[in-house]
Amino acid sequence: MPTSTSRLLLLLPTTTYRTEAFVDAASKLGVELVCASERPSALQELAPEALVTLDFRDPVASAETVARFARRRPIDAVVAVDDLTTVVAAAISERLGLKANSLSAARAARDKHTMRRCLASAGVPVPRFRLVKLAGDPGALAEGVEYPCVLKPLMLSASRGVIRANDAREFVTAFRRITAILEDAVSAPADEVRQALLVEEFIPGREVALEGLLVGGTLHVLALFDKPDPLDGPFFEETLYVTPSRLPETGQDRIAAVTRDACSALGLTEGPIHAELRINERGPFVLEVAARSIGGLCARTLRFGTGLSLEELILCHALGRPLESLERERRSAGVMMIPIPRAGRLTAVRGIEEAAAVDAIEEVAITMHPGQAVVPLPEGWQYLGFIFARGETPAAVEEALREAHTRLHFDIE
Ligand code: ADP
Numbered sequence: 001m002p003t004s005t006s007r008l009l010l011l012l013p014t015t016t017y018r019t020e021a022f023v024d025a026a027s028k029l030g031v032e033l034v035c036a037s038e039r040p041s042a043l044q045e046l047a048p049e050a051l052v053t054l055d056f057r058d059p060v061a062s063a064e065t066v067a068r069f070a071r072r073r074p075i076d077a078v079v080a081v082d083d084l085t086t087v088v089a090a091a092i093s094e095r096l097g098l099k100a101n102s103l104s105a106a107r108a109a110r111d112k113h114t115m116r117r118c119l120a121s122a123g124v125p126v127p128r129f130r131l132v133k134l135a136g137d138p139g140a141l142a143e144g145v146e147y148p149c150v151l152k153p154l155m156l157s158a159s160r161g162v163i164r165a166n167d168a169r170e171f172v173t174a175f176r177r178i179t180a181i182l183e184d185a186v187s188a189p190a191d192e193v194r195q196a197l198l199v200e201e202f203i204p205g206r207e208v209a210l211e212g213l214l215v216g217g218t219l220h221v222l223a224l225f226d227k228p229d230p231l232d233g234p235f236f237e238e239t240l241y242v243t244p245s246r247l248p249e250t251g252q253d254r255i256a257a258v259t260r261d262a263c264s265a266l267g268l269t270e271g272p273i274h275a276e277l278r279i280n281e282r283g284p285f286v287l288e289v290a291a292r293s294i295g296g297l298c299a300r301t302l303r304f305g306t307g308l309s310l311e312e313l314i315l316c317h318a319l320g321r322p323l324e325s326l327e328r329e330r331r332s333a334g335v336m337m338i339p340i341p342r343a344g345r346l347t348a349v350r351g352i353e354e355a356a357a358v359d360a361i362e363e364v365a366i367t368m369h370p371g372q373a374v375v376p377l378p379e380g381w382q383y384l385g386f387i388f389a390r391g392e393t394p395a396a397v398e399e400a401l402r403e404a405h406t407r408l409h410f411d412i413e
Contacts, residue, residue, distance in 0.1 A: 059091030164233025205280030
């Protein structure tokens with residue numbers, strides 16, 4: 001079949017930041033897109049062949065709906081965008097007989113407890129962990145825990161609900177706070193994941209994110225990002241990502257090796273992965289491996305070969321097209337996920353031009369709009385915006401991002 005007629009199903013949660021990037025990639029590659037979302041689009045009646053509504057919480061029903069659709073309009077590949085759609089993508093791919101991660105692998109990577117069990121039993125270094133029921137008495141549970149620890153929900157993302165506790169009192173407060181977050185979280189898929197949380201050993205050390213692409217079970221490291229800001233809690237707000245990593249090469253090799261082992265242990269074989277690891281004198285520890293690419297707008301930091309975007313790579317791989325190059329460009333690049341200074345309502349953003357004028361800064365993208373409620377972690381999950389930089393060295397990129405950030409002012413009432 002000529003490549004120009006490929007049709008690809010993109011699973012786009014309504015909360016995603018990445019619609020534009022994937023739609024652009026598809027149009028550059030001449031791929032026909034069918035977009036699925038969990039809420040009917042106002043445009044669906046106008047474009048019934050290009051838009052589908054799926055209940056992402058129900059992978060089996062979603063696979064049936066797509067199978068019916070595909071009888072009329074065959075689908076060549078399925079791509080999950082963000083954590084919310086990785087399992088349903090695997091279910092649809094399985095139903096359509098497409099090469100993709102198995103449903104069990106996607107499920108294992110999506111549930112933090114299953115992931116921990118799977119990795120630990122394969123000998124992949126992970127924090128010590130235990131599952132605790134939300135129905136339990138937090139005061140009693142707190143007695144049996146080693147401190148410092150980290151409490152986290154089983155299935156949220158973007159560090160939402162992830163809280164460090166240094167003693168029993170903080171444990172009880174964190175436990176109650178996560179319970180309230182889970183009661184509120186409409187996107188938490190199944191009931192069972194609302195009924196328990198994970199308590200883990202706090203792993204000190206430097207944190208990195210590994211962006212990779214699995215092709216036929218082989219992991220290709222696309223980029224390793226340092227996170228130069230300390231992430232010591234009590235909440236874990238992501239700020240700076242800078243690539244290439246400044247860790248010694250041996251450390252980077254160990255991180256890649258452990259991530260490979262983690263992918264095999266989970267059974268992930270195809271498509272993008274985004275892994276978070278911590279490294280200290282005991283070696284690297286896997287915090288998570290997600291079967292999706294980097295979130296927010298952060299993929300804008302990455303360019304490959306002759307200028308391909310991460311989204312173009314992902315679509316090419318999904319369609320089985322030859323991958324021109326998986327080499328990231330030579331220059332350093334970075335992003336700052338702009339930290340949320342406090343809760344309130346955003347009234348204005350000042351200093352955007354001044355921030356964009358800093359040497360090496362490529363773009364300042366403000367993604368919240370005036371009037372919008374600003375909710376910090378651990379409850380919030382939306383970003384104020386992103387600052388992007390490219391330069392000769394990681395240090396120059398980091399400095400530019402920090403300088404640009406000092407020039408931005410958010411008026412929050
Ligand atoms: P999410 O999937 O919501 O991002 P993670 O489990 O990846 O949740 O945790 C978010 C962040 O919290 C991590 O990137 C890390 O900074 C911190 N964190 C999570 N678990 C631990 C741990 N056991 N030890 C130290 N830090 C942790």
